[in-house]
Amino acid sequence: MAELRYNPLLKDWTMVAASRQNRPHMPKDFCPFCPGSGKVPDDYEVHLYHNDFPVLSPNPPKPDDIGGGLYQTKEAYGKCEVVLYSPGHFDTIPDLSRDHIKKLMDLWTKTFVELDQNPNHAYVMIFENRGEEVGVTMPHPHGQVYAYPFIPLKVKTELEACREYFEENQRNMFDDMVAEEKRFEERVLLESEHFIAFIPFFTDYPYGAYIVSKEAKTALTEFTDEEKLELGDMLQELVGGMDQIYDKLFPYMMVMHQRPSNSADSYEDYYRFHIEFYPPLRAHDKIKFNSSSETGGWAAANPTKVEENAEILRQCIKHYTENKGE
Template sequence: MEELRWNPIRQEWVIVATHRQTRPLLSRKQCPFCEEVEGAPGELEVISIPNLFPSLLENSRSVSNESPLFVKCPAYGKCEVVIYSKDHDKGLKDQSTDSLIELINLWIDRYEELGSKPGIKYVFIFENKGRLIGVTLDHPHGQIYAFPFVPEALQREVESSKKWMEKHGRCLFCSIIEGEKEKSERIIFENERFVGFVPFFASLPYEVHLYPKSHLGSITQLDDHGKKDLAESIKAIITKYDRFFGFELPYMMMLFQSPTDGKDYPFYHFRIEFRPLHRSKEKIKYLASVESGTGVFINDTLPEEKARELKKTKWKE
């Protein structure tokens, strides 16, 4: 069964998808992604396929409502899996620049196509890496969720960036970039078109935000040079993580872009966030009662110190 249920207290949707409870933990020998990419046409390595255990479906069943307290909607949308490579052990940091550009082009294609579908208001591209994050298949892959609504947290971002633009006459995110570059103490990586930093307001110890220096609302606005610099930036940040920790660090990688609901968002700015749960090599940052109950994060570390650690970690020889 799949459906959307409205939480009237928090004013947000919850996705109910009971079939996902049966997702298997599969071994390397049973990996279905190896077979999927082997069957891809020509030299293509990066592919997008339907998620076999989707939270949102294009043919989601209809639902009825009997009470204004208990509101339901069809779980309309689409969920896809993006397989990065034929190689079962080749994560993003191990990809060539050309392969990463191929991935970025696929992200652009899926954002445009899914975002153009009737009723799709937000396209969310992400990667969960590592069993610690809840991954059930180890073959490196990302995911895409096409939502029939703009998630509440992202709606707040849209509203805050609009208010900042109205008050200050410029983009909130461009202002953050300017402030971070002026201080420079939290920047861990920079090339011509992108800058990566542990934000002043980091909620997790090794959280890194990656912003394009130009004002872009989505990855669709990247030119060839921008794609190359984005590929280098992703590779650099993940390599720094792994070299600093001494193992492949589990993380969540999320692309935040303008909604696809047909409205204009000149005040919004594309970015990528990396959120590992480790607070040290041996300790995990758990999202416990305060974080889960109030939405207020407690960062046990100083962002400036974590940035210095990552900044001095070389990502290439």
Template sequence: MAELRWNPLLRTWTMVAGNRQERPNLRTDGCPFCPGSGNVPSTYDVLEYDNDFPALTTDPDEPDAVGSELSPVAPNYGKCEVILYSPQHDVSLHDLSVTHLTRLVELWTERQRILSSDPRIKYIFPFENRGEEVGVTMRHPHGQLYAYPFVPLKIRTELESARVWHDEHGSCLFCDLTRDEVSDGRRVILANESFVAYIPSFTDYPYGVFVASRAHKGSFLDFTPSERTDLARMLKTLTGGFDLLFSRRFPYMMCIHQIPVNSPEDVGCEESYHFHIEFYPPLRGETTVKYYASSEMGAWAACNPLRVEDTAPALAAACRKFEQTIVKP
């Protein structure tokens, strides 16, 4: 049984998905995402694959009869997709060519266009979990995409903060943040014509990089072909730098934030909100993990155990080192 349950304390929905208990855990009996498995085409480069264990579905279950006035329930309408990066089982995102990664960005763009045509979808969220430290159960290179029937609480909070800043200053909060980081320079990791990668001073994680578009853009649908290629190049170099930093496979959560769709209460948000990617890498050292514990989870009071002015130069150097190894497409 899967459904949505309303949290009256935070005023947002919780997805309940008992079916996900059946997911395989680092299975050793073959990979369903590899060609020849019978689950995917015999040849592909990048591919959308409907999640076998979705928390959200366009054919939702009837909710359990457990709701109340305080905490109603709703159907789990939406879509959960797997985005396969490559047919090769053992590659990482940074092993793929810029040309290949541009096709990945184009697939994200295509899914944004298709899913936003459903009026019941309010927010489209592509993301990647990498590494056992963040709960990955399939090693094959892939990300996921959730299309929600509501705007998630963290996005809602960002939208409101951006709206308030725009009302008070007449400018985009993310444009101003990126401009300040470039001006300061100490926390900048990478930059190209279209994007800047930096570790903002306030991030929860020692290596919590943000990637922001230089131009004020709201979603993948707003990018030009050259911007899509620049994003592909930046993701390749950044993730390659991550793996060089401690000479190991670097775990992370990559979260792509865009404007909502089909959301009347967010009409006009494209003026104040801005496409960006937030990385949450749990490592604070080669073998040490920065855990999200009671203060972070119970009070939403984050604590970063390291100064990002110290971590950013090391990651920037690793990215420069990786960039020297890239063969141009």
């Protein structure tokens, strides 16, 4: 069974895919993403793999006849892709060469373009789940790309807030956010010509870093090759620094926030391409679980001080960059 069910309380859709319960934990001696498995090319650098357990698909089944009244269902139309970062089973983002991560950026961009052009897709999200702490069952480093037939509620809320801010102030919220972070300085992690990374003032995750485009660009497709290299450098430095915090592979959820697809709106004035990280650790061996208040009320709570975390991560990034390649 795979379908979408409408939540009238939130005016949002829930994706239902019972078959995903059958996703396996991979045996220790076999990985389908490694060359020689028969599932991927024997020789690749980066590779697009069609998800074996998609929650959205180009030819979805008809929904079960169980809705009625305000309980609406519709087909789970869309696409779920897997992006393999490297043939190396343990090669995460910081382990890739500069040329290699540029190829990853290009594959992300190419996949975005292909899915973005489908008139049935409303939003294309590029993301990565890293670590067992966030439910990863496939340890070979990879990310995913989902094409939704709707705009996810968090993104929709963000877009609406940015639009309202622009209408009230005639300024882009992200420009003002970046200006304030640069003025205060203590939460800034990295800055280059076209991008800036910081742990925002309002984050609800201890190390919930953002990478934000400093220019009025809303999707990967708008970046030059030079900007993609720059973004890849920043991603490597940020994730490499995270791995230094507790001297282990740092778990996180990473999501690229881009403009919606197939919309008549123009987003350049009030929105901005950015990447959000949601790392669950609040200590070496402690996970930040969501409480009833956070889950039931969306009342975000951060158990740590952002400015202190930013200083820790900033020093870890410095240590990573100084020792990279050794």
